[in-house]
Amino acid sequence: MADEALFQFLHNEVIQYVNSAESGDTENGRCVSKLENMGFRVGQGLVERFTKDTARFKDELDVMKFICKDFWTCVFKKQIDNLRTNHQGIYVLQDNKFRLLNQLSAGKQYLDHAPKYLAFTCGLVRGGLSNLGVKSIVTAEVSVMPACKFQVMIQKM
Amino acid sequence: MSRQSNRSTDTKKMNSELFTLTYGALVTQLCKDYENDEEVNKQLEKMGYNIGVRLIEDFLARSSVGRCQDFRETADVIAKVAFKMYLGITPSVTNWSPAGDEFSLILESNPLVDFVELPDNHSTLIYSNLLCGVLRGALEMVQMAVDVRFAQDTLRGDNVTEIRMKFIKRIEENLPAGDE
Numbered sequence: 001m002a003d004e005a006l007f008q009f010l011h012n013e014v015i016q017y018v019n020s021a022e023s024g025d026t027e028n029g030r031c032v033s034k035l036e037n038m039g040f041r042v043g044q045g046l047v048e049r050f051t052k053d054t055a056r057f058k059d060e061l062d063v064m065k066f067i068c069k070d071f072w073t074c075v076f077k078k079q080i081d082n083l084r085t086n087h088q089g090i091y092v093l094q095d096n097k098f099r100l101l102n103q104l105s106a107g108k109q110y111l112d113h114a115p116k117y118l119a120f121t122c123g124l125v126r127g128g129l130s131n132l133g134v135k136s137i138v139t140a141e142v143s144v145m146p147a148c149k150f151q152v153m154i155q156k157m
Numbered sequence: 158m159s160r161q162s163n164r165s166t167d168t169k170k171m172n173s174e175l176f177t178l179t180y181g182a183l184v185t186q187l188c189k190d191y192e193n194d195e196e197v198n199k200q201l202e203k204m205g206y207n208i209g210v211r212l213i214e215d216f217l218a219r220s221s222v223g224r225c226q227d228f229r230e231t232a233d234v235i236a237k238v239a240f241k242m243y244l245g246i247t248p249s250v251t252n253w254s255p256a257g258d259e260f261s262l263i264l265e266s267n268p269l270v271d272f273v274e275l276p277d278n279h280s281t282l283i284y285s286n287l288l289c290g291v292l293r294g295a296l297e298m299v300q301m302a303v304d305v306r307f308a309q310d311t312l313r314g315d316n317v318t319e320i321r322m323k324f325i326k327r328i329e330e331n332l333p334a335g336d337e
Contacts, residue, residue, distance in 0.1 A: 005215050006243050007176045009208040014183050017204060021190055038182040045178045045272070075175055120179075 004077065011100060014038065015116050032119040039123020040130070047071070047128040060154065063132050064091050071128060076100075089154035093125075094147070101146035114142040118150075125150060173245060177271050184284060194281040201283070205290020206297075213295040216242070228324050229253075231301070232260050235292070244268050248320075261308065264318040275312050283307050288320065300328045 018034050057063045068080035082094040100117050104110050118140035126138045135155040142148040187197045225231040232250045252261040269285045289305040296303050302325040309315035
């Protein structure tokens with residue numbers, strides 16, 4: 001089934017819509033947070049359905065591994081390429097060929113637009129983690145497309 | 158990773174759920190942004206149209222379906238190839254008008270509404286209106302102007318979901334002005 005393509009088209013439309021609905025000076029921040037919120041809800045739903053028959057996670061790292069492997073494979077058809085942590089609640093997930101940036105030109109020209117294409121995914125991860133009992137802040141950065149890094153900061157409860 | 162084995166089987170289902178949930182998030186957002194359901198319906202149709210005009214290319218590339226001889230063939234391709242490919246369902250094609258320019262797609266199940274219930278205050282919302290836009294957009298790119306609308310919807314208590322499609326005209330290719 002080719003529904004991946006469908007998701008990508010839908011994702012692009014969502015970005016397009018949110019972006020056109022928010023205009024003015026604060027436009028970019030508002031747009032990103034709206035997308036992030038949408039992703040959050042989707043992440044919650046996905047993880048809930050995905051983990052309903054599985055064993056309990058051992059610890060935080062186990063949860064992160066799950067996000068990097070199973071979750072990422074399902075959503076983006078590949079695993080996270082690199083996971084780093086400082087063992088103090090900060091994790092960096094690196095994807096060298098992030099699917100939602102893959103359709104954009106790899107040069108510097110559209111680098112400014114990258115945050116819009118990552119916001120939904122940030123929310124997806126935050127929502128997923130939140131439903132697994134891990135409260136976090138997720139941000140993303142891109143230096144060279146289509147590679148990107150997601151930074152997950154765990155909020156201790 | 159002992160856990161992996163029982164999860165991998167779910168991958169396919171997960172993927173359609175990703176789409177379903179994302180679509181749900183979008184409709185929710187639209188309902189927040191717009192005052193009335195008509196506006197939301199219109200916006201959904203427009204977004205569908207934008208998807209359709211791009212999707213047709215993906216479709217033609219993947220399916221290697223050739224030119225259709227008539228509208229009946231088009232209907233079959235939409236139901237048996239396109240819907241199957243993108244949504245994993247095969248609607249039935251029925252209720253042809255005598256002139257052969259209008260038919261219905263009957264969807265036994267609609268993946269878009271898997272987790273959806275319409276609240277009472279959104280009784281005029283056409284939740285899956287995106288599909289109409291997609292069909293209209295995609296067919297426009299192959300020179301067919303069509304009118305697409307929902308005739309029945311399980312979300313509103315009907316037994317099946319019915320999409321009614323009407324052929325309007327063949328779009329002639331116009332050369333840009335001043336181009337020979």
